[in-house]
Amino acid sequence: MADMTTNTAADPRGPKPKRTFSRANIFLYGTLIVVSMYYLLPLYVMIVTSLKGMPEIRMGNVFGPPVEVTFEPWVKAWSEACTGINCDGLSRGFGNSVRILIPSIVLSIAIASINGYALSNWKFKGSETFFTILIIGAFIPYQTMLYPIVIMLREIGLMGSIWGLVLVHTVFGMPILTLLFRNYFAAIPEELFKAARVDGAGFWQIYFQIMVPMALPIFVVAIILQVTGIWNDFLFGVIYTKPATYPMTVQLNNIVNSVQGVKEYNVNMAATLLTGLVPLVIYFASGKLFVRGIAAGAVKG
Amino acid sequence: MANSVEIKNLDLNFGAFKVLKQLNLDIAEGEFLVLLGSSGCGKSTLLNCIAGLLDVSDGQIFIKGENVTWVEPSERGIGMVFQSYALYPQMTVRGNLSFGLKNAKVPKAEIAKRVDQAAKVLQIEALLDRKPGALSGGQRQRVAIGRALVRDVDVFLFDEPLSNLDAKLRTDLRVELKRLHQQLKNTMIYVTHDQVEAMTLADRISIMKNGVIEQLDTPEVIYAKPCNKYVADFIGSPAMNLFTGQLEGTTFTAEGFSIDVGGYEFATETHSDTTAWLGIRPEHILTGDAAHTATYTGTAEIDIVEPMGSDTLVWVNFAGQSVRVRTDGQSGLKSGDALTIGFDAARLHLFDMTTEIRL
Amino acid sequence: MTVASDPPTHSQKRPRRLFKNWMAKLASLPMILTALVVFVGGTAWTVTYSFTGSRMLPKTNWVGFDQYERLWSTDRWIISIKNLAIYGGCSMILTLLIGFTLAACLDRKIRFESAFRSIFLYPFALSFVVTGLAWQWILNPDFGLQSVVRDWGWTSFNFDPLNNPDIVIFGLLIAGIWQGSGLIMCIMLAGLRGIDEDIWKATKVDGISTIKTYVVVIIPMMRPVFITALVLIASGIIKLYDLVVAQTGGGPGLSSEVPAKYVIEYMFRAQNLGQGFAASTMMLCSVVIILIPWAYLEFGGRKRG
Numbered sequence: 001m002a003d004m005t006t007n008t009a010a011d012p013r014g015p016k017p018k019r020t021f022s023r024a025n026i027f028l029y030g031t032l033i034v035v036s037m038y039y040l041l042p043l044y045v046m047i048v049t050s051l052k053g054m055p056e057i058r059m060g061n062v063f064g065p066p067v068e069v070t071f072e073p074w075v076k077a078w079s080e081a082c083t084g085i086n087c088d089g090l091s092r093g094f095g096n097s098v099r100i101l102i103p104s105i106v107l108s109i110a111i112a113s114i115n116g117y118a119l120s121n122w123k124f125k126g127s128e129t130f131f132t133i134l135i136i137g138a139f140i141p142y143q144t145m146l147y148p149i150v151i152m153l154r155e156i157g158l159m160g161s162i163w164g165l166v167l168v169h170t171v172f173g174m175p176i177l178t179l180l181f182r183n184y185f186a187a188i189p190e191e192l193f194k195a196a197r198v199d200g201a202g203f204w205q206i207y208f209q210i211m212v213p214m215a216l217p218i219f220v221v222a223i224i225l226q227v228t229g230i231w232n233d234f235l236f237g238v239i240y241t242k243p244a245t246y247p248m249t250v251q252l253n254n255i256v257n258s259v260q261g262v263k264e265y266n267v268n269m270a271a272t273l274l275t276g277l278v279p280l281v282i283y284f285a286s287g288k289l290f291v292r293g294i295a296a297g298a299v300k301g
Numbered sequence: 302m303a304n305s306v307e308i309k310n311l312d313l314n315f316g317a318f319k320v321l322k323q324l325n326l327d328i329a330e331g332e333f334l335v336l337l338g339s340s341g342c343g344k345s346t347l348l349n350c351i352a353g354l355l356d357v358s359d360g361q362i363f364i365k366g367e368n369v370t371w372v373e374p375s376e377r378g379i380g381m382v383f384q385s386y387a388l389y390p391q392m393t394v395r396g397n398l399s400f401g402l403k404n405a406k407v408p409k410a411e412i413a414k415r416v417d418q419a420a421k422v423l424q425i426e427a428l429l430d431r432k433p434g435a436l437s438g439g440q441r442q443r444v445a446i447g448r449a450l451v452r453d454v455d456v457f458l459f460d461e462p463l464s465n466l467d468a469k470l471r472t473d474l475r476v477e478l479k480r481l482h483q484q485l486k487n488t489m490i491y492v493t494h495d496q497v498e499a500m501t502l503a504d505r506i507s508i509m510k511n512g513v514i515e516q517l518d519t520p521e522v523i524y525a526k527p528c529n530k531y532v533a534d535f536i537g538s539p540a541m542n543l544f545t546g547q548l549e550g551t552t553f554t555a556e557g558f559s560i561d562v563g564g565y566e567f568a569t570e571t572h573s574d575t576t577a578w579l580g581i582r583p584e585h586i587l588t589g590d591a592a593h594t595a596t597y598t599g600t601a602e603i604d605i606v607e608p609m610g611s612d613t614l615v616w617v618n619f620a621g622q623s624v625r626v627r628t629d630g631q632s633g634l635k636s637g638d639a640l641t642i643g644f645d646a647a648r649l650h651l652f653d654m655t656t657e658i659r660l
Numbered sequence: 661m662t663v664a665s666d667p668p669t670h671s672q673k674r675p676r677r678l679f680k681n682w683m684a685k686l687a688s689l690p691m692i693l694t695a696l697v698v699f700v701g702g703t704a705w706t707v708t709y710s711f712t713g714s715r716m717l718p719k720t721n722w723v724g725f726d727q728y729e730r731l732w733s734t735d736r737w738i739i740s741i742k743n744l745a746i747y748g749g750c751s752m753i754l755t756l757l758i759g760f761t762l763a764a765c766l767d768r769k770i771r772f773e774s775a776f777r778s779i780f781l782y783p784f785a786l787s788f789v790v791t792g793l794a795w796q797w798i799l800n801p802d803f804g805l806q807s808v809v810r811d812w813g814w815t816s817f818n819f820d821p822l823n824n825p826d827i828v829i830f831g832l833l834i835a836g837i838w839q840g841s842g843l844i845m846c847i848m849l850a851g852l853r854g855i856d857e858d859i860w861k862a863t864k865v866d867g868i869s870t871i872k873t874y875v876v877v878i879i880p881m882m883r884p885v886f887i888t889a890l891v892l893i894a895s896g897i898i899k900l901y902d903l904v905v906a907q908t909g910g911g912p913g914l915s916s917e918v919p920a921k922y923v924i925e926y927m928f929r930a931q932n933l934g935q936g937f938a939a940s941t942m943m944l945c946s947v948v949i950i951l952i953p954w955a956y957l958e959f960g961g962r963k964r965g
Binding site for chain 1: 695702709846919
């Protein structure tokens with residue numbers, strides 16, 4: 001860093017001495033640590049609250065660690081918490097979310113990767129125009145398209161069902177994923193594609209045998225992007241499903257913000273943590289790929 | 302001998318931009334043809350058209366007498382080698398070599414036979430089970446050539462195959478390619494921007510510019526008798542010295558000197574007086590004793606000396622311009638010295654000033 | 661060997677234009693349908709029906725701009741717009757500031773860089789619902805931040821954004837920035853890493869201080885990154901909905917309503933589709949207003965192709 005001690009006694013020789021705790025360093029690390037506390041606080045509060053009993057919460061403060069650790073709130077949040085007349089906890093929402101998530105991921109990534117491949121290697125008249133519309137579509141507020149989609153889903157008889165929501169996620173995930181795959185495939189040397197054509201491979205052969213094996217990292221990025229995106233969705237869930245098929249986020253909101261009964265803050269926080277657990281696990285497990293995913297989606301776009 | 306590849310009135314447009322214009326080219330069976338030109342001249346585009354990787358706008362392409370203009374690349378009887386090697390990274394060398402044959406549903410035993418044969422020819426037997434990532438540049442290019450070899454085709458297409466290699470390796474592989482051609486006797490069409498590659502490999506060179514073939518001939522003729530000023534300037538390194546002047550009868554008069562060109566072999570029997578370019582290659586400018594007996598002898602001042610080991614490139618000021626002279630490696634010349642130079646009429650090149658065509 | 665006969669033999673029929681590349685076209689069908697039917701068609705449909713008096717079901721009784729007049733004379737909409745403006749302005753400035761500062765700090769070759777980065781980014785993995793509920797609890801006046809600070813001895817401390825209509829929007833802002841600034845930090849960091857090391861060497865040789873280098877050299881160089889970040893923040897702000905629903909429910913009263921919530925309330929709860937369509941069309945207009953200058957900056961300067 002900038003501060004160096006000058007040594008007048010002896011001639012300078014060897015490595016320049018550095019102070020570890022220079023003013024610049026203290027400022028730098030001080031800022032980072034203070035800011036880190038702001039970011040970590042909610043997670044900490046959620047965890048300690050979810051481990052306390054209700055009497056302790058009424059007496060103590062939110063920041064204090066639990067005197068008596070109890071997992072009761074977690075059990076209750078998972079299997080007993082009520083939304084309206086249903087009292088089977090978040091487990092139902094979790095099940096719904098999983099049943100929405102898996103087909104959505106498979107379908108959206110399959111379609112987007114084929115789109116990206118066709119767009120970068122098999123351009124046809126108008127393909128770029130459709131792609132441009134798709135990308136512009138990503139900026140249109142969802143609200144503008146909500147109701148027409150309700151009509152479309154009703155027409156094909158999928159309104160309120162899990163498959164309807166899967167379709168919605170596939171449609172709205174398409175712009176960013178297609179962009180992601182198109183950019184990735186476009187960066188693969190065109191000569192490779194030409195060589196495969198000389199070798200007599202067709203559209204699907206090149207896709208499955210050449211492109212997909214080369215694109216595994218970007219598939220992982222796309223999966224991470226979609227898992228967090230779809231799991232965290234609230235808007236589409238609340239509009240296109242019915243109480244029996246509500247995803248976890250919607251059910252969580254209904255549990256916590258229900259006006260009936262006594263507020264059980266510890267159960268609420270356990271439920272909140274449970275809902276946040278899947279994306280958090282994905283986030284911490286994927287590490288750099290998560291960063292790469294959002295950077296690829298954002299900066300290159 | 303029959304033509305292996307025939308191109309008739311080929312046009313290719315990208316939108317309003319004409320990349321290839323009414324191009325005609327016949328390539329004989331077993332010929333090594335080099336398409337040479339600077340970047341953007343359409344040489345790679347032409348090769349891609351022959352391969353069927355680009356759709357032509359107009360015209361026809363024949364391979365072995367069959368019209369292949371609308372035929373899929375894999376069914377044209379061609380093999381292609383790319384600049385970036387274009388090996389499939391997730392497959393082994395064996396996988397790379399056999400991919401095309403598998404797509405063509407060749408029986409397994411036959412595939413194995415051909416792969417082994419190709420590997421033997423290219424001396425890559427030991428590498429068959431490795432992935433391309435574990436190979437050096439030269440090895441990768443050998444595999445890429447092998448991929449064309451196993452297809453057992455009549456025509457090989459090379460798209461700047463040596464450009465990604467370092468200088469030493471490039472020279473080695475160049476020799477190997479020539480040996481391969483002598484051994485296989487296939488038709489080979491080779492795109493490059495490197496004139497040394499073109500001169501050393503080609504039976505005939507086709508020099509292209511702006512989608513048109515400027516000259517198509519053997520390397521010797523292209524060097525000795527470039528058909529126009531562009532070709533003259535393009536071939537030869539360092540480039541030819543050019544002077545502007547007036548041609549009257551058999552006398553060429555430029556600013557600062559005048560030379561009798563009676564010993565020059567004119568392209569046509571008769572020629573009218575005209576303004577013209579006079580060209581002479583740096584290696585054909587005589588120095589020392591030889592200069593005194595040349596058609597024209599003059600004196601120039603040495604500007605810069607660039608010793609290159611085997612020879613020395615001298616930049617001299619002559620007739621109001623900077624002229625390149627190639628001399629002996631151990632000349633001992635110094636900047637500021639006077640140098641006697643001589644031009645031999647038989648070694649000159651004359652081009653019409655307006656049409657730039659060889660006189 | 662056959663010699664080329666004249667006229668040439670046509671062993672194949674020329675593939676027709678429409679069927680050329682037909683597999684690619686077939687495979688692109690989902691994309692084409694999405695682009696045309698859902699994005700273009702859906703948007704056009706909504707804009708068209710915003711000129712009708714549709715209530716429970718879409719009807720084609722044209723009423724001209726009545727819905728828009730009613731919209732702009734509804735208090736709830738005006739409050740929503742004001743809230744969005746305040747939230748948007750503050751969020752843009754603060755997110756950019758925090759994002760860039762953190763990225764610059766992380767770019768100083770510090771220790772534990774990846775630990776810090778993980779801490780700043782993890783909220784982005786969480787949903788707005790989770791974010792809203794967590795901050796709702798922290799800002800709870802009886803048990804949360806306010807009561808804790810009062811317990812520490814500062815008894816007059818007053819910070820109750822969830823029950824105070826004047827500052828409720830800042831309660832949302834704290835949560836929103838917590839969730840989203842990590843993403844901007846990440847983009848800024850990628851931008852900083854993309855800057856040529858030689859620039860830093862040059863400024864070091866020239867004796868320019870670190871902070872001055874950032875302000876004078878680095879930030880101007882990162883203009884495209886800032887624009888991307890701004891577009892990202894802006895498109896996120898307009899979509900603001902889940903956070904409000906979870907954290908405040910639009911309350912107290914109507915004091916934290918936002919346009920996206922207005923649209924959904926009118927479409928799906930108040931059964932006043934026409935109003936919902938008109939409000940969503942206004943949202944679309946605001947996006948267009950933001951997007952056009954951006955598109956001009958991004959693609960207008962350098963010509964395409």
